[in-house]
Amino acid sequence: MNRKHANLKVRCKGFTLIELLVVIAIIAVLASLLLPAFSHGKFQAKNTTCKNNLRQIGVATQTYASSYSSYPPLLTFVDNSALPLEWDQVLEKEMAPERNISPFYSDPVSSGFYSRSRVHPSFTCPFLVPIWPLDPQRNPLGDAGSRYGYNRWGVGGTTYANTQRNLGLGGVGVLESHSQTDTEVVSPSDMIAFGDPFSRSLNPNRDKLHQWADWRPTPNVQVRDSFPGFLEKSKAGAKNHRLKFNNVFCDGHVEPEDFNKPFVASDTYLRRWNIDNQPHRDAFDNAFY
Numbered sequence: 001m002n003r004k005h006a007n008l009k010v011r012c013k014g015f016t017l018i019e020l021l022v023v024i025a026i027i028a029v030l031a032s033l034l035l036p037a038f039s040h041g042k043f044q045a046k047n048t049t050c051k052n053n054l055r056q057i058g059v060a061t062q063t064y065a066s067s068y069s070s071y072p073p074l075l076t077f078v079d080n081s082a083l084p085l086e087w088d089q090v091l092e093k094e095m096a097p098e099r100n101i102s103p104f105y106s107d108p109v110s111s112g113f114y115s116r117s118r119v120h121p122s123f124t125c126p127f128l129v130p131i132w133p134l135d136p137q138r139n140p141l142g143d144a145g146s147r148y149g150y151n152r153w154g155v156g157g158t159t160y161a162n163t164q165r166n167l168g169l170g171g172v173g174v175l176e177s178h179s180q181t182d183t184e185v186v187s188p189s190d191m192i193a194f195g196d197p198f199s200r201s202l203n204p205n206r207d208k209l210h211q212w213a214d215w216r217p218t219p220n221v222q223v224r225d226s227f228p229g230f231l232e233k234s235k236a237g238a239k240n241h242r243l244k245f246n247n248v249f250c251d252g253h254v255e256p257e258d259f260n261k262p263f264v265a266s267d268t269y270l271r272r273w274n275i276d277n278q279p280h281r282d283a284f285d286n287a288f289y
Contacts, residue, residue, distance in 0.1 A: 043242060046126040050196070051246050051254050053122050054148065057194050058252035060091045067094070070181045071169040071193075071250075074152050074214065086116070087150050087170070087213070088123040095122075123147045125196050127240040129233040131210060149197030149215030154274040156283030157216070167274040167283060168216070169193060169250075180275055187277040188250035195247030198238055200263045208243060208259050210234035216273055217265060221288050 064072055072091055075084040085093070089101050102117040130146045153160075154167025161167070169180050169191075185191050200217040201207045209231065243259035249272075270279035 047241075047244065047246075050125045050127065050241075053125065054194060054246055054248035054254050055252065056095075056122055057091065057148065058248040058250075058254070060095045061193055061250070062252055064091060064094055065250075069183075071185075072150075074150065074170040087152075088119055088147055089117065092120050092123070119147055125237075125241070127196075127237055128210070129237040129240070131230055131233050147197070147213045148194045149211065150194055150213055151192045151216060151273060152214045153216055154283070155216055155270050155280055155287060157218075157287040160283045160287060164283070167276070167280055169275070170214070184275050185250050186275065189253065190272045190277060191250040191275065192247050192272055193250045195257075196241065196245035198234075198241070198245050198259065200259075200265075200269075202263065202265065207263050208235075208238045210237050216287075217263070217270065217284065219265070219285055219287060 061072065072087045074087050076090055077084050085101070092099060093101055099120070100117065124146050125148060128146045150170065152166075152168045152170030156164065156167050166180070169185075195215075197211050197213065197215045198208055199206060199211045199215055201209075202220040203218075203222075206218065206221065210233065238259070245257050245259055246254055247257060248254045265284060267279040267281070270281065270284055271277050274280055
């Protein structure tokens with residue numbers, strides 16, 4: 001008799017199926033309530049890193065402009081050689097001269113640009129999805145395609161710069177080392193310098209997509225998928241950023257831009273891409289990428 005009572009007590013200590021289902025349901029409800037908070041916290045942490053990166057680039061750019069009376073060129077050549085440094089490497093050399101920064105070098109077999117040092121994390125947004133594979137056998141340019149964008153051209157683009165004038169901060173011509181002087185920027189607090197490289201375009205299929213390290217607003221141009229997965233990775237990067245992108249201006253302050261809103265190429269928006277703080281609608285309307 002005592003043995004039966006003992007067995008009954010042991011069996012009563014377990015949970016019934018209903019009780020287990022209730023506990024699981026409660027855990028699921030709590031998890032559904034907590035996950036958005038965790039997701040929001042993770043986004044805020046990355047977004048803070050993005051803004052801090054841009055502030056650091058802004059300070060480095062101001063220091064460079066003070067030292068050389070000009071803004072960083074897109075490319076500059078090492079000791080008058082044929083080995084170019086890109087704009088991020090130019091700034092990195094000023095920020096941390098002790099780092100080992102190697103320029104592009106030419107592969108004697110292919111007679112083309114072969115490699116360069118890795119892009120420092122300060123020059124890449126944590127939300128960006130690398131648009132090229134990091135495999136050196138498949139991608140000779142490393143991770144250079146995942147940097148922040150540099151407002152080199154202004155609204156006009158390379159063709160307008162070569163035939164009229166360069167409205168952005170960079171040099172004239174594709175491989176020129178000359179860049180705009182610090183005195184040519186009329187309104188530093190209203191002139192975009194660097195930012196998340198997602199374009200604004202009147203073409204809805206192009207708007208919000210990740211471009212190259214030179215970026216600007218564009219009119220209704222065709223989308224060019226120049227390598228596999230470009231559009232998919234661009235959309236993934238934009239989604240990760242929740243369409244809340246960041247720009248740093250020539251005076252060093254950072255402003256977010258809400259890409260959830262439809263793009264309107266107003267004069268107020270266009271003028272902040274140009275050194276003379278004028279919209280240059282003729283350059284924008286005729287620009288192409």
